[in-house]
Amino acid sequence: MGSIPALTRPLTALLTIASSVWAGCSAVPPAVCAAQARPSQISIRPNGSLAIDRRPFFPMGFYHVSWGISSARQIRHLEDIAAAGFNTVHVSANDWASHAKLLQRAHRLGVYVVSEHHLDPLEFVRRFKNEPAVLAWNLADDVDNGKRTPLEVMALNRKIRAADPNHLTYISGYSKDLQKFARCADILGRQSYPIRNHTTDELSKTHSEIAEIAEITATAPQQALFANLQTFPWEVAGPPERGTVPDTLEVRNMTYQALLGGAKGILYYTYYDEAWFLPDRPQLWQGLKALNREVQSLSPFFLDGTFEPLTFSSKPLKGGIWTKGEKSLWAIANTSVDRSQQALVREKQGRAIAPLFGSPMVQQNAGGTVVLTLPPKAVYLYQIQ
Numbered sequence: 014m015g016s017i018p019a020l021t022r023p024l025t026a027l028l029t030i031a032s033s034v035w036a037g038c039s040a041v042p043p044a045v046c047a048a049q050a051r052p053s054q055i056s057i058r059p060n061g062s063l064a065i066d067r068r069p070f071f072p073m074g075f076y077h078v079s080w081g082i083s084s085a086r087q088i089r090h091l092e093d094i095a096a097a098g099f100n101t102v103h104v105s106a107n108d109w110a111s112h113a114k115l116l117q118r119a120h121r122l123g124v125y126v127v128s129e130h131h132l133d134p135l136e137f138v139r140r141f142k143n144e145p146a147v148l149a150w151n152l153a154d155d156v157d158n159g160k161r162t163p164l165e166v167m168a169l170n171r172k173i174r175a176a177d178p179n180h181l182t183y184i185s186g187y188s189k190d191l192q193k194f195a196r197c198a199d200i201l202g203r204q205s206y207p208i209r210n211h212t213t214d215e216l217s218k219t220h221s222e223i224a225e226i227a228e229i230t231a232t233a234p235q236q237a238l239f240a241n242l243q244t245f246p247w248e249v250a251g252p253p254e255r256g257t258v259p260d261t262l263e264v265r266n267m268t269y270q271a272l273l274g275g276a277k278g279i280l281y282y283t284y285y286d287e288a289w290f291l292p293d294r295p296q297l298w299q300g301l302k303a304l305n306r307e308v309q310s311l312s313p314f315f316l317d318g319t320f321e322p323l324t325f326s327s328k329p330l331k332g333g334i335w336t337k338g339e340k341s342l343w344a345i346a347n348t349s350v351d352r353s354q355q356a357l358v359r360e361k362q363g364r365a366i367a368p369l370f371g372s373p374m375v376q377q378n379a380g381g382t383v384v385l386t387l388p389p390k391a392v393y394l395y396q397i398q
Contacts, residue, residue, distance in 0.1 A: 052143045052179045053125075057199060057235040062277045062316045063181075065125070065148075071312035072125070072148070072239065072278035073305050074101030078286035084111035088118050090285055093292070095122035097302045098309070101148060103280055106130035109140060119146035127151055127183050127280075134169065135176055142177040149181040149200055156194050157186035166197040174199075185241055195229040199236060202280065205267060206243035208259040213329060216263055216390070217348035220270040220331045227275025239278040240271035244297065245289045261300030262390040268304060269346045269392045272315055273322070273333045279308070307370050311394070314342040327354045330387070341397040347387035356385040360397060369394040 056064045063070045075094055079087050087104070094102055102119070106112035106128050119126050125148035130137055134150075141147060152169050153161055170182050184194055185202030195201065203226045207215040223240050230236045246258035259267070268279060281301065284291045292298045308315075318335030323345065325332065329352070332345035347354045360366065362381045368374055372393040375383045387393055 051145060052147065053145050054179050055148055055181050057181070057237050059234070060277075060317075061230055061237050061275075063148075063237055069313075069316040070100075070125075071309065071316055072101040072280065073308055074099040074103070074124070074280055075244075075284035075291075076103045076241070076280055076282045076286075077105065077284050079105045079107070080287075081107060084114055087111070088115055091115060091119060091124065092122065094284060095119075095124045097298075098305050099124070100309075101125050101127070101278070101280065102284075103127040103129065103151065106132065106137070112141070113144075116141060116144040116146045120144065129154060135172060138173055138176045142180065147180050149183040150177070151183045151185075152198055153184045155187060156184040156197070157188050157190035163194050163197055166194055170197050181237075183239075185239075189225055191226055192229045195226075195233060195236070200239055200278075201226055201230060201236070202239040202241045203276075204241040204282065205271065206241075206245075206247075206282065207267075208243055208263055209247050209257045211257075211260075211263070211350055213349045213351065216266060216350055217270075217329060217331075219267040220274045220346075220348070223271045223274030223276050231275070237277050238275055239280055240268075240274070240276035241280050241282050242267050242271060244281040244291060244301065245283055245286070258294060258297065261297055261304075263350075264297070264301065265304050266346050266348060266390050266392055268308065269344050270331055270348065272308075273331050273344060273346070275320075277315070311342060311369075313337060314340075318342065323356075323358065325354075325356055327356070330354050330356050332356065332358075339398055343395040343397065344392065345385065345387065345394075346392045347389060350389050353386055353388050356387060356393075358383045358385065364397050367396045367398075369396055 053065050058064050077090060091102060102124055104126060116126060126146045127149045129151040138150060150173055153166055156166060173182055181199035183200040183202060184198040185204055187204040191201060191203060203223055205219040205222045207218040209215060227238050230238045243259055244264060248257050283289060314335035314337050318337040321334045323332035329347055329349040331348060335342045345356050359382050362377060366375055372395060377383050385393055
């Protein structure tokens with residue numbers, strides 16, 4: 014990720030403390046901004062979803078791997094993400110002043126921030142813990158790479174939570190070994206970056222990768238699981254249209270696999286890094302904007318619905334039903350990249366089955382069964398009431 018230049022804290026920042034008039038954080042040093050702002054209280058609900066000041070919250074957003082870029086450019090990207098309707102970013106903090114500006118701008122845009130940095134962790138928390146845009150503190154990226162032990166991460170987690178009880182801690186990992194760190198942070202981010210050759214074996218991995226971590230978080234009170242999903246190419250060669258970046262259908266499929274697997278938030282990797290800028294792929298970027306609107310409109314089911322998995326005879330099919338009050342949501346994903354799959358779903362007769370987001374109309378047979386034929390990579394959604 015590159016190195017961070019030496020950091021200094023300007024002595025002139027202290028001169029503004031005497032001001033008795035609030036003129037906005039952009040004119041005030043970070044320490045003063047933190048003292049004057051009211052922090053949001055981020056908590057984990059009993060079902061593993063998040064709440065902000067006791068209001069249910071479904072995070073949808075991006076990583077932004079921005080080591081060394083200018084503060085102005087970082088904020089322009091933040092504004093683009095917010096304009097697209099996303100509500101969360103995971104960002105790199107290069108220095109105190111630029112991160113303060115980003116947090117203040119994020120608050121005005123209604124975006125919440127998970128911060129990653131190479132600064133002193135306790136000093137970082139002390140400076141920014143009262144910023145309203147803070148969602149969580151990243152303790153370790155690739156926590157399961159063998160460079161840290163669970164005891165070390167757990168010790169850091171205790172220190173951060175003691176310094177700031179209002180916000181959560183976050184770690185991410187890329188393997189089943191993330192289970193070893195399950196008690197080391199409030200939020201576990203499971204990376205699922207399977208697409209290299211666009212095969213069925215690759216696309217179908219996301220559900221199991223998320224579900225194996227969900228099994229652990231389900232046994233731990235007040236713990237959340239995020240899915241970190243691939244929106245980058247493993248290899249890029251030549252013009253922008255080449256490379257192994259997932260297409261729009263694959264990203265939508267992985268997103269619903271993650272939700273079916275138990276994810277309570279989605280952070281796509283990545284909007285930006287030194288080798289990748291998502292808006293350079295306009296079709297994928299536009300598809301993600303539409304997908305965000307889709308998922309957010311259904312988020313009451315994911316936040317408060319009772320989930321029941323669906324089982325199918327066809328292995329590439331993944332599905333489930335969320336029920337909230339008198340309404341239910343079906344989600345069925347075909348993870349095959351080259352073959353249609355037939356799904357049979359039983360439902361009580363007399364209930365209305367309404368297709369959502371381009372899914373086809375259906376009819377029940379005499380026994381109450383609905384027969385669906387899903388094209389490759391398709392996700393079908395239905396609301397039942």
